[in-house]
Amino acid sequence: MIRIKPFFIFILICVYPCVFAADYSKFSHSTQKHRAACDTCHKIKLPDITDYPDHSACVSCHRPQFFRGARPPICSVCHSKTSPRDEARLPFRNPASNLQFTIEFPHDSHQDVIAMLKFSHAPQNYYSCAVCHGQRTAMFKAVPTGHESCFNCHWKSQQPVADNCNGCHKLATTPYTTKEAPVRISAKFIHDGGGEKKQHVAECTTCHINITKATSLRGLKPDVPITSCTECHNKDGLRQDLSKELVAIDKDRNFTCVYCHAANVGNLDPPTSHYLIAERPPIKRKDIK
Amino acid sequence: MRVVCVALLLMITAVLAQNQTGVLRLRVRVKLDDASPLRGLPRKRFFLIPGTLEQNRALIDSIERQPLITRDCYYQKLGASAALIDWLKDGDCESVYCRAVEKDFVTGPKAVPEFATAFTASQKEYGNDETARQWLTTNLTPDLRDGFYRDRQRALQALLKQAPAVQSVMTDHNGTAYFTDLGPGSYVLTNLIPTELGQTLVTWNCEVQVKAGDLATEKPYLVSNRKEKLVKCVSVEKPKPVCTAN
Numbered sequence: 001m002i003r004i005k006p007f008f009i010f011i012l013i014c015v016y017p018c019v020f021a022a023d024y025s026k027f028s029h030s031t032q033k034h035r036a037a038c039d040t041c042h043k044i045k046l047p048d049i050t051d052y053p054d055h056s057a058c059v060s061c062h063r064p065q066f067f068r069g070a071r072p073p074i075c076s077v078c079h080s081k082t083s084p085r086d087e088a089r090l091p092f093r094n095p096a097s098n099l100q101f102t103i104e105f106p107h108d109s110h111q112d113v114i115a116m117l118k119f120s121h122a123p124q125n126y127y128s129c130a131v132c133h134g135q136r137t138a139m140f141k142a143v144p145t146g147h148e149s150c151f152n153c154h155w156k157s158q159q160p161v162a163d164n165c166n167g168c169h170k171l172a173t174t175p176y177t178t179k180e181a182p183v184r185i186s187a188k189f190i191h192d193g194g195g196e197k198k199q200h201v202a203e204c205t206t207c208h209i210n211i212t213k214a215t216s217l218r219g220l221k222p223d224v225p226i227t228s229c230t231e232c233h234n235k236d237g238l239r240q241d242l243s244k245e246l247v248a249i250d251k252d253r254n255f256t257c258v259y260c261h262a263a264n265v266g267n268l269d270p271p272t273s274h275y276l277i278a279e280r281p282p283i284k285r286k287d288i289k
Numbered sequence: 290m291r292v293v294c295v296a297l298l299l300m301i302t303a304v305l306a307q308n309q310t311g312v313l314r315l316r317v318r319v320k321l322d323d324a325s326p327l328r329g330l331p332r333k334r335f336f337l338i339p340g341t342l343e344q345n346r347a348l349i350d351s352i353e354r355q356p357l358i359t360r361d362c363y364y365q366k367l368g369a370s371a372a373l374i375d376w377l378k379d380g381d382c383e384s385v386y387c388r389a390v391e392k393d394f395v396t397g398p399k400a401v402p403e404f405a406t407a408f409t410a411s412q413k414e415y416g417n418d419e420t421a422r423q424w425l426t427t428n429l430t431p432d433l434r435d436g437f438y439r440d441r442q443r444a445l446q447a448l449l450k451q452a453p454a455v456q457s458v459m460t461d462h463n464g465t466a467y468f469t470d471l472g473p474g475s476y477v478l479t480n481l482i483p484t485e486l487g488q489t490l491v492t493w494n495c496e497v498q499v500k501a502g503d504l505a506t507e508k509p510y511l512v513s514n515r516k517e518k519l520v521k522c523v524s525v526e527k528p529k530p531v532c533t534a535n
Contacts, residue, residue, distance in 0.1 A: 046415065047420065108457065108459075109442075111459060112334065112383075112438070112459070113383070113384050113386040113387060113435065113438060114386050114387060151424075152423055152424045152426075152427070153386060153424075153426055153427065155424060155427045156427055157427060157431060157434075158426070158427070158431070158434065158435070203461050203462055205459070205461040205466075206461060209466075209467040209469065209504075210467070210469055212334075212457075212458045212459040212466065213456060213457065213458055213469075225503075225504045226505075227504040227505055273503060273505065276503065276505045276506070277505050
């Protein structure tokens, strides 16, 4: 019994560096010593912050880790190759790493102040959402990714200003990832589409009816009610795109709705809202003989 | 045929009854004067407050009593140039952020003096004309930039303290907006802060009944400053106050 205790302590001493040693290949803003003012390390440059802090930001505390072996793990936080002879850096911020900050953004206030901002967006000549949401692909609009989108107003004087990082960025309780693209139910919708007349080009709130309600980015959904589509796509004397597919399901319960949807959605039971528009009682595929 | 239609309607009603939320399809159409046609009121916020007018009496009284300075008076008091006041008025703007500052308003005969000064400072600071113009607002004084908007926000926030669980939406260019996911019941529809419309200040405070249903079944709730056919909520209008000297 007397010999077991020293042996146990010996084992702990041996195992400790392997189990509990810091992993210097990962940088965390939540480490106490990394919670200093942001500009201690990050240099705010016009018009955006596009690079990692200089070596001096790290080396003052991490000199031992900097000179540890030929390929110090700490280098991999910023550099694509952990070699003193290669200065290539990872993109800033590194899309492969988890996000450590959430963004506080009052969506409604920004809509308020830029609401009348006019752009040459033919034929309507209004489109204030496009100030931030440009075209990403034919299907999707983009979201701002750089500070440049904010600094044109918030560079100085208008809080939160460029050196008040905490005004927008709050340290998250745990690192997290975000989906690269939002899940689109009507995967085939094209924002700039709508035939030769480009009838899809409309004011954003024509379809995104809830977007002016949102006070923050949390839970923000680009939800579009079916009525926004069926105003044209299921109207007597115009088109019957929805009704035709509901009829097709009546005939074959395995029919996939393809006009708007990809197969992952098109194989599901159409929601009640679709049947309401078509002025029919809702049915489930399994009940169709 | 009639039996089928009735059965269909009953089924639709049953489906609607299962859906416990309702929608208010707001349509705001106004006239600047009696000779003008009705037109949509674009880009204005409306608020929906749970309860009846009577239940929200204290709030309605506060809305009606609030002292309010108009945009023109605010900027005149600041000593802003007539060109800036006109520029704001032209876009019905509460702050300089609401319109892109085009080249014409920075230099040349149409230039707004405040913009020209800020542009010169921005040129020195940012080094090129395009950035200087696009980042021009960073060199305007806070009051000129968005002081009027902040004033109105302060008044709005003070009123909203008296009204929990408020939904707010902004009208589109046609004056249409949607309140969704509403529990059935009574609400007060209001703009809280008077809207400047021509030479008048316009306030809406109306009681609305929301029933369970969705967009497919909901008819527009027409709001106006004129009592006309189908208009369900008519505003109270007051003449704009005369601006006092500095």
